[in-house]
Amino acid sequence: MTAVKSAEADRRPNLFHFTRLPRPMVDHADGIYLWDRTGRRYIDGSSGAVNVNVGHGNRNVIDAMKRQLDRVSFAYIFQFENEPAIELARGLAERLPNGLDRIYLVSGGSEAIEACLKLARQWAVATGQDKRWKIIGRMPSYHGISLGALAVTGDDVLTKTFDPIGRPMPLVPAPLVHRDHDNLSMEQRGVRYANMLEEKILEEGPESVLAFIMEPIGGAATAALVPPDSYFPRIREICDRYGILLIHDEVMTGIGRTGKFLGGDHWSCRPDIVALSKGLSSGYAPLGALAATQRIVGPVLEMGGFLHGHTYGGNPVACAAGVAVLGEVDRLGLVANSAAMGELLRGELEALSARFPFVADVRGKGLFMGAEIYADPWPRSHCRKASTPICGSSIWLSNAD
Template structure:
């Protein structure tokens, strides 16, 4: 038997194993019965390779994660060296050098002063930790009724029961109800779906921010603990903050003694050209949640970063935060994160994003000549394309058309045409999300535009 035959047999066995035994995340399990499950076998730079050897441009950085690109030897070597030295030890009343050094670095790079870092293994756990910390903070400061959270419609903040209660996607929650009580929703900043404000973005931003104060007052300021907001909202398709929005939100939170949480699980570590996107958008939160790009995906880690105000009552005698994760602050992950942050700094990837974000935007905007493309929006290396049935009226698709596009056609067609990105149906609006590795440049932008143009032309034809 030749090596090619052995390789083909192995690929077939892997595909069968995936179909029969792998419970894929956010996926319909019957899809493997209808068509082969895509199998990514290796990656290098900005490209993925499947079991058939096809080269596919990674237009989503895996899952908004692989900032520095695939196949970075120095990150693999950092993991191997740390595993040989100390593969595991918890941070439950003890510390390891990588965890201590990473906490110091994140604390110094986050805005505000006196920052402390609580490590998790991912973003949902960081959000869960932030809500628990906010509740305990107010109990320790004599306001025990403050426990509720305000977040935005369509926003995704994670899948644990608490984080899911903060998430603003009803379809994602219905199968797991009842959830943790206390989550409440306000409008998001999707200007495309608020044409009544026209180009008056400042008025729209103030209107959207004032809905947060309205919700706080309706629930009772003595019961609201925190407002959770992404700098650029992911779910629904890259809703950027209007001018003045976060300044107004910060004023509202201060007025009513409510903690402002910046959920930067996607937005941190260069996605918007800064270590933390709140710096770019001009606000100082009380808590930051982050994960994904911290290690460029080479090892799992997440974090909750709290400022001096929030940590103060936890420093009092005999106070503890009765919360933790076995693998939070894992020494291998912490070592990889330090190496990744060094790499981002050494290669100037934050500045690269700032220098090229307008080029990326201009390239994507060429797609607006297609009838199916209604809006292009985003910031940095984080963009969304909203698809519409009728461009003039901004009418979205029927449920049957959304099913055809999002679940039956676009994912497979984009892969077949050489691009990995994401099609999503959130609240009836169909969007394609793009977040390429930060090492991408104009050549990759052009390739993304060309593949999408071909794929969306096909989509128009089938509709």
């Protein structure tokens, strides 16, 4: 979306955002479109922050939220159960694979990551493994903006300023296999990158390592990076060998975005803990969740409970939105639609790549696609070898049309 200087922007002297870029004043939205106050219409090509999975203005979601608002808008989760939260947990457990049926509700992606990290640590303590506290992440990666999430994020620009007050964790290279110049096949490269995790575990001391966190398909930091198939089973094997938990960050890739319910479902992955948000409420309310197996949650609850909680965790209105979104994902067949429309999008992007040599490495799954834009518009053979990508561009579309 092009930032448009508008008189409206000058009328907010008290509000600040992460950049000073002027932006249009939104007025209303419907399906894949947003309108600003001047009547200009925008295609929401990025689907908001890659979260409006069911599109804008969905009547069923809005009505479900209104019904919930009429009943009760807030009841503190420490004091009351609420039906939408129970139903949302049930709905997620039914759709998630491999025993990921214990759900903890929060209000966003970074909160979901914080909850994952803390649950992992508490599991270690509850099972007599107090020495395990290191959580290995990948470079580059993005897991959120709060201090805990930044500690496992591989992005120097975002993290360096805050390193002194956080606790930066070890990182291993993300499998940017398409940039490697060796004689290995893609599958061999996948194993080689996974093996870097084992090397890091040995370097850090296996008894100190608690978990490995990764985005199954890369998001903001790597523009829909899809590792070779061989990467996933090898990562699981290494985690099992050293008793390390595998955390999948599906904040961006979850809830059908990639043409499967979870990104990791493309490889039948078996993570121990999964973080969800974004598409879970599709932008209708702040909502996030972690899903874990009973093996992890059981000892923590037996020990006395999860030392975690936010005022708005399990909020009834947000959960009503989540339940309705899951219903719409099913009713409209949006997971299959993402797979089908993604193939169409891939074809178009590949055609662009064939036409413009600086557009390279079209990749992704479903409506979660990325490409790399190279600085020098040279022939592709040169491009790959001689030039560094200036950015990984991602294209994300809402599923709503």
